[in-house]
Amino acid sequence: MNMNVLQKQDKEIFEAIAGEIRRQTETLELIASENFASRAVMEACGSVMTNKYAEGYPGKRYYGGCEFVDIAENVARDRAKKLFGCEYVNVQPHSGSSANMGVLFAVLKPGDRIMGLDLSHGGHLTHGSKVNFSGQFFEAHTYGVEKETGYIDMNRVEEMALRVQPKLIICGASAYSQGFDFKAFREVADKVGAFLMADIAHPAGLIASGLLNDPMPHCHFVTTTTHKTLRGPRGGMIMMGQDFENPLGITLKTKKGIRTKMMSEVIDAEIMPGIQGGPLMHIIAAKGVAFGEALQPEFRTYAEQVRRNAAVMAEKFIGLDYHIVSGGTKNHLMLIDLRNKNVTGKIAENLLHEAGITVNKNMVPFDDKSPFVTSGIRVGTPAMTTRGMTGQYAERIVELIDRVISAANTDRIEQVCAEVRVDVKEMCEGLPLNDFGPTP
Ligand SMILES: Cc1ncc(COP(=O)(O)O)c(C=O)c1O
Known part of the structure; x- marks a missing residue:
């Protein structure tokens, strides 16, 4: 990587980056949530798009001069839709945690009950941990894996859902080496009238390659990070297999009168202005590059390996x-x-x-x-x-x-x-x- 200017201008940061390059090159990286983004992804991350404010969404920004960042965001969205076979995507969440916060804040009120996999059984902080917003704003109940098998038992999940009556069930994990039965989770969610969110932050690249169960037909919302198995820049996104009218009574005043908002509109509004300001357009451009790579046949070969x-x-x-x-x-x-x-x-x-x-x-x-x-x-x-x-x-x-x-x-x-x-x-x-x- 060419860092001539940085080397001259800022020795301290240059040395730190040079050290990190050496570390990544000379050691063996086995952290399950890390990957090495391509040079093309890193070039987009390091591009002038970092300079641009673009609050809003393509075609509907609060700032002028967005014609090129609009192109990048539309490309990222279109490729994500193709990659995951989904009707809706928001590529603006700064991280996986922001993506999860976007969905939770969009569909829940403070104090509502949620269910997620326990942190100590492989779940993520944002699935209801007490030290995280998800366990502080909401009444979180966590399910676990079975002691004897290490597997999630869907009968237990159902039993708990019937008892807890959650508004949202989260399936997905940071440290679970088995697949998720999204269809069975949806059956449980439907029994108690809960929304179902799959967090595929970890296996997203394998799911995009068709190697694991597809959450899209079964879950109301699918969130992911873009930097783990998907091998893109650090970031998050929210998807829906199919958009639907929100059942929460959230309406929109239009010239033609009042109408119920589609869930995509509710989620978009929760990400911006709800929890974020200006999107990171250089990262969104890099997400587009990574999705383009993941659409190539070589990526499936990679995921299989x-x-x-x-x-x-x-x-x-x-x-x-x-x-x-x-x-x-x-x-x-x-x-x-x-x-x-x-x-x-x-x-x-x-x-x-x-x-x-x-x-x-x-x-x-x-x-x-x-x-x-x-x-x-x-x-x-x-x-x-x-x-x-x-x-x-x-x-x-x-x-x-x-x-x-x-x-x-x-x-x-x-x-x-x-x-x-x-x-x-x-x-x-x-x-x-x-x-x-x-x-x-
Ligand atoms: C399942 C899961 N969800 C969400 C996240 C959060 O992603 P981020 O670190 O980008 O906030 C992680 C990160 O490890 C994760 O494993």
């Missing part, structure tokens, strides 16, 4: 007596319970970091340790797969992780970490972060 790598790794881990929550993976990640290895998530994360392997500590279901310590780690394959690492690499990586974890409680650990670090650096050499060709 992401999933294959995860499956290979899970199998190898299991062969080495690691406990994978839910017994395996159908997507891009796995959650490893390290209790039988006498290592906490925190220690594992730190030691692997010393060895040049980046993972995050993660609570496992029914964890007896705090979120700062945890009993597990989450391992994901989107980023390593972008670098071109296939099955043999996947097995090799598990062996390297096992070398570190197995030595964790011995006096050889420092030396093992140093040795593995050299192996990791060698493995990464010659594999660029994001060399996957031009965009359309």
